Structure formats: C-alpha cells, structure tokens
Amino acid sequence: MAKIERTATVSRGINKTIIYVVCIGLALLSILPFWVMFVNATRSTAEIQSGLSLIPSTHLKTNWDVLTSKSFDPLIGFLNSFIISATSTVCAVYFSSLTAYGLVVYNWKWRQTFFTFILCVMMIPAQASAIGFYQFMYQLHWTNSFLPLILPAIAAPAIVFFMRQYLLATLSLEIVEAARIDGSGEFATFNKIIVPIMMPAVATQAIFAFVASWNNLFMPLILLTDKSKYTLPVMVSLLRGDIYKTEFGSIYMGLALTALPLFVIYFLLSRYIIAGVALGGVKE
Known part of the structure; x- marks a missing residue:
C-alpha cells in the first residue's frame, strides 16, 4: 500500500x-x-x-526625438484616447448592466425574443455597417467629433450577455422584492443594491471595454479628420511620412507608447478579471 x-x-x-x-x-x-x-x-x-x-x-x-519631431504628439493622443475610452467604458458597462438587470428581474412577454435579438446583433461585425454609420454621422455633422465613438458604446451586446449570465448565477430575486417592499425605487435598487453585487463582473467588463476602445483604429480613422483629435492608434498608423519610412525604432516607440497603458491596467486589475470570469461561470 x-x-x-x-x-x-x-x-x-x-x-x-x-x-x-x-x-x-x-x-x-x-x-x-x-x-x-x-x-x-x-x-x-x-x-x-x-x-x-x-x-x-x-x-x-534618439527614437523619441525623431518620433516627436513631426506631427506625432503623444500627450494629445493619450488624452484623446483616454477621454474616448474612459467615457465609452462607463456608458457600456452601466447601460449594459441596466439592460441585463431588466432581462433577469422583469418577466415580460418578449424578454427571450429581445435577448435572442441581442445575441444576433453580436454576430454583425462593425465593418459591415461602417458605410451606413459614416453617412448617418455625416448627416448629423458628427464626423469630426468624439460622440460617435462614445455613444454607440451604450449598446454593447457582448457585455449585456455576460452581465445577464452573471446575474442569473448570483442574484437572488428576493433581494429585489425586499427592496421594493421597503419603498426603494427601481433605479435606487439597481444603483445601491444590484451594482455592488455585480462589481466583480463590472470591473471585468470595464477592463475589456476600455482595452477594446483604446485599441480601436477602424472607426476613429474614418471619423476623425482633425489632427488635434487623433487617438494614439491613429497617430501610430499614420507614421508613414518620409522621415518615418526608414526610422523603424521610432515606429516601435510609437507602438510601445500605445501598448504601455494597457499593460499597466492589466497588471493593476488582473485579479478582477480572474474573479469576474470565475464567478460569472458558476451557477448556484
């Protein structure tokens, strides 16, 4: 033995x-x-x-001096990227959590149909609707604004799906009923009771949403025409002038500046990613 x-x-x-x-x-x-x-x-x-x-x-x-000698301004690019990414992240996470809360807590006739529609929207790539979206923004005179890069984040199907699954696993409807009996309004219940319960999932999706918005190149490259509003990925993608054609070190410097904030965020908040994914995958 x-x-x-x-x-x-x-x-x-x-x-x-x-x-x-x-x-x-x-x-x-x-x-x-x-x-x-x-x-x-x-x-x-x-x-x-x-x-x-x-x-x-x-x-x-030397690479830094060459990089900043022309049109590349890392400070402006960083600020523009941060404004867009932070604002769109807040919109995406909050309104997606609110939508998921409505799908879980309220029992209405078209609830499953609405959720199926959300899943179908997830399958449509942004490139497929880019032309129509650009024409719509052009008619609204928003083609050189941060708004078309922020407001669409309110409708984030993938985050809605994740939040719904998380609430199904962690939320007890008795808590909501008790809050209603105590006289709490629906928004007060969501903001003061549900959001703290969802905080691990909120933190996880906030990180993913921020990274996706920060790395977004396709739509900013189409919509932004003013150099003072370029994001860091757009600035790096435009490093094609004569001075940069043979300065590979400067191009790598621009890429490193774009990626560095994401590394900092991942290192600081990685525990929330692990906790959120683990809790969201457990059904009690």
Whole structure:
C-alpha cells in the first residue's frame, strides 16, 4: 500500500511539473512579441535590420526625438484616447448592466425574443455597417467629433450577455422584492443594491471595454479628420511620412507608447478579471 501511495505521489509530482513547464512556456511565448517591441523601441534602424535581439539598446532618446519631431504628439493622443475610452467604458458597462438587470428581474412577454435579438446583433461585425454609420454621422455633422465613438458604446451586446449570465448565477430575486417592499425605487435598487453585487463582473467588463476602445483604429480613422483629435492608434498608423519610412525604432516607440497603458491596467486589475470570469461561470 505504501509503495502504491509513493508511486501516486511521484506521478502527481511529475504531472504537476509538466503542467508548470507548459504554462511557463506558453506565458513566455505570449510575452515575447511585446518584449521584442519594447526592446526595438530602444534600438536604431540599423540594429533592427541586423536581426532579432532581446537586449535593450541605447537609442531610446534618439527614437523619441525623431518620433516627436513631426506631427506625432503623444500627450494629445493619450488624452484623446483616454477621454474616448474612459467615457465609452462607463456608458457600456452601466447601460449594459441596466439592460441585463431588466432581462433577469422583469418577466415580460418578449424578454427571450429581445435577448435572442441581442445575441444576433453580436454576430454583425462593425465593418459591415461602417458605410451606413459614416453617412448617418455625416448627416448629423458628427464626423469630426468624439460622440460617435462614445455613444454607440451604450449598446454593447457582448457585455449585456455576460452581465445577464452573471446575474442569473448570483442574484437572488428576493433581494429585489425586499427592496421594493421597503419603498426603494427601481433605479435606487439597481444603483445601491444590484451594482455592488455585480462589481466583480463590472470591473471585468470595464477592463475589456476600455482595452477594446483604446485599441480601436477602424472607426476613429474614418471619423476623425482633425489632427488635434487623433487617438494614439491613429497617430501610430499614420507614421508613414518620409522621415518615418526608414526610422523603424521610432515606429516601435510609437507602438510601445500605445501598448504601455494597457499593460499597466492589466497588471493593476488582473485579479478582477480572474474573479469576474470565475464567478460569472458558476451557477448556484
């Protein structure tokens, strides 16, 4: 019996070691492209063309000077991206949570049909409706404004779906009934009782919504024409002038500046992503 237990212990140890090695290898493969990007931001064009390197170089300041010598203004791009991303994230998370609350708490005739319609909307890519959306914004004279990049976030089908599943797993309808008996209004109940219950899911979806809005290139590139309103991804995509055609280090510097805030957000709030996904996938 003791021999069998020792064999089982050794087998578990080997399996655990294999799992750790595979996970560490996959993590390194995921990190490698970003590390190469940050390293190339410190290298000159000649060094980048000479081959791959994982060791930072000494041309960081030179690349920065070349990058900011023309139309690239990282401060304006950062502020524009932050305004759009933060505002659209608040709109997406709050109104999607409110919609999910209505789908779970209220029992009305077309509830399942409405939810099915939301799922169908998730299957339509933004590119398919881009022409019609641009024409509509042009008629409203919003083609050079942040509004068409913020207001559509109110309708976020994927976030509605996630929030609904989360509420089905965690929300007890007796809490809502008790609040109504105590005289609480519907919006007061949602804001003061339901939102705190949904906070792990709210934090998770806020991170994903912020990252998606920050990385959005397609619609800002179409709608924004004033250089003072460009976002960071748009500025980086337009690094094609004569001075940048041979300055690969400066281009990598622009890419690194675009990605750096997202790394900071992920490192600071990663625990909310894990908690939100875990809780949202458990049905009690």
